[in-house]
Amino acid sequence: MFISGLGLAAPPRRYAQRECWEALQNSAPFAGLAPRSRAILKKVLCGDNGIATRHLALEPLTEVFDLTPDALHKRFTKHAPALASAAARNALADADCAPAEIDAVLISTCTGYLCPGLTSYVSEELGLRPDVFALDLVGQGCGAALPNLRTAEAILAAGRAKKVLSVCVEVCSAAFYLDNDPGVLVSACLFGDGAGAAVLANGPAPGRRNVEWKFGTSQLAPADRDALRFEQRGGMLRNILSSHVPELAGGLAAQLLAASLAAAGVRRERVAGWVLHTGGRDVLGALRENLCLSEADVRHSAAVLRDFGNISSPTVYFVLQAALHDAVPDGLWWMSSFGAGFSCHGAMLEVSGK
Numbered sequence: 001m002f003i004s005g006l007g008l009a010a011p012p013r014r015y016a017q018r019e020c021w022e023a024l025q026n027s028a029p030f031a032g033l034a035p036r037s038r039a040i041l042k043k044v045l046c047g048d049n050g051i052a053t054r055h056l057a058l059e060p061l062t063e064v065f066d067l068t069p070d071a072l073h074k075r076f077t078k079h080a081p082a083l084a085s086a087a088a089r090n091a092l093a094d095a096d097c098a099p100a101e102i103d104a105v106l107i108s109t110c111t112g113y114l115c116p117g118l119t120s121y122v123s124e125e126l127g128l129r130p131d132v133f134a135l136d137l138v139g140q141g142c143g144a145a146l147p148n149l150r151t152a153e154a155i156l157a158a159g160r161a162k163k164v165l166s167v168c169v170e171v172c173s174a175a176f177y178l179d180n181d182p183g184v185l186v187s188a189c190l191f192g193d194g195a196g197a198a199v200l201a202n203g204p205a206p207g208r209r210n211v212e213w214k215f216g217t218s219q220l221a222p223a224d225r226d227a228l229r230f231e232q233r234g235g236m237l238r239n240i241l242s243s244h245v246p247e248l249a250g251g252l253a254a255q256l257l258a259a260s261l262a263a264a265g266v267r268r269e270r271v272a273g274w275v276l277h278t279g280g281r282d283v284l285g286a287l288r289e290n291l292c293l294s295e296a297d298v299r300h301s302a303a304v305l306r307d308f309g310n311i312s313s314p315t316v317y318f319v320l321q322a323a324l325h326d327a328v329p330d331g332l333w334w335m336s337s338f339g340a341g342f343s344c345h346g347a348m349l350e351v352s353g354k
Contacts (some may be wrong), residue, residue, distance in 0.1 A: 001153045002209040003349075005095025005199035006321050009086035010055035010192075010308065012142065015060060017052065019061065020189070021045040026257040027065045029178045031255065036086075037150045044189040050281030054192035055308035056173045058085075064176055067237035076174035077194065078114030081121035084109075087195035087314070091165065092268030094197035099126045102199075103161035104133040106151055107170045108144035108313050110230065110340070111175045112239065122167065133161065139339030141228065142277060144313035145196070146167055146347055150216040152200045162201065167315035168194035171175045175230070175237040183241035189202055190280050191239075194311035196317025209324060209353045215264065216347040219256045224248055224342040252344040255334050260346055266332065273323055273333035273351065274298060277307065277315045294301060313339070324351070 022028050024041060028171055028222070033041075057079040058064050063071075084107060092099060099319075106129060107118045114299050117136030122128075140147055145168045152164040172191035179189045204210040227242035227324070253276075274293060278284040288298055300322040304315060311318065316337050323333070330352045338344040 001156050001213040002201055003198050004031065004201050004205035005093070005097060005212065006089045006317060006324070007087045007092070007094055007197040008194070008314070009083045009090065010194040011057040011083070013059050014053045014055050015061055017045045017054070017189070023061045025277070027062070029065055029071060031045025034180045034242035035179065037185055040182055041189065042090060042183050044186055048306050049189070050284065051190065051309045052306050055194060056192045057171055058173055062256055064173060065223055067176070067178065067236070072174045072236055073112065076171045077114065077176070078110060079171045080112055080114070081118060081125065083171070083193065083195040084118055084122050084167050085125040085313065086307050088122055088165055091197035091199050094140075097163060097199050099128050100131060100252050101163050102128050102165045102258045104135070104152070104155050105165040106135045106137060106148050108137040108140060108148045108169065109145065109170060110138060110141050110313065111170045111172055112212045113138070118169065122187055132192075133217070139340065140277040140343070142279065142310070142312045142315070143337040143339030143343050143345050144314045144339070146335065146337050147218065148218055149198070149200070149213065149347065153213060153216065156202050157199065164200045165197065166200055167195065167197040168317065170312040170314060171301050172312055175239060177236060177238045182243075184239060187239040187241050192311050193312040194308060194314050194318070196314035198317065200258050211324070212352075214348040214350055217256060218343060218345045219252055220253060221248070221342045223245045229340045245279065245284040246286035248342055249283050249338045249344070250290035252342070253287055253338060254264065255289040256336070256344050256346045257334060259350065264348065268347070271334050273328040273332035274301070275316055275320045275323055275333055275335040275349070276301045277319070277337040278302070279310055279338070279340070280305070288324065313337075
């Protein structure tokens, strides 16, 4: 399988972390928080947490304090189809692919629910064929991009499609929640909105840098499920984010990489590029430590985190595009994501033609 086109999308309004703090101080939800909770919010939003700005589907920013189930669902319903369609349209253009050429469309999300799913809205918006195979994937959190891509790989390998459109979209601002739980507070300070998409085919696209998907793999740790997940409370999604996530992510990512390299008979020094979901500054630090990476190795992940925050499942599309546009040498690249489950996913890519 080859990634023949990539596309990204984010809401037009970008907010600095300091802007978020200033708006928060004047809000009614902030006044109802305990002093310790207010201190946590100030520390994360005003300190050096690796994030400078986030794109949020909010205009004005004070919309974020409308924390009713109906308001949050309306936000997802309005912005998720639009962001997903924009990213998909950009991926089609990058691949020089007409909508009629797409045989299957796979869309992952975890920050809202629609029935019919997002594939219905995106297929209509893009003008995909009426007989397109449409599959909505949910419940995989930040790690969803790689299971989505593995599903596309299976469809292509089975000969059921010649071109597949893969999309991940998250409106994290439709799942913000404020109470005195530190994990909930940190989540509200880290996550941003956006979408990523890829056009996938069995052969390379002519005249461009080729990205071949060699294999994908996953590892689940259900015993740690409660460290990172959503729950429903009062009709709203509420993120559970444990302080153990950096340790879990770093350890599981290292195990998955070592096992994958051994199974493929690939020496670690052959890996020339790293496309990593970050989660946050502490998670990125744990990944660096456990994978024995340099600051240069994770510079694209760090840049995406700085400019967009944690975009959840679309993050690896953003990081991959940044790496392809930079001076990362051809060769084997390792892509990895992790999320609810607790789950960790990896894929070996071979990049050539620079």
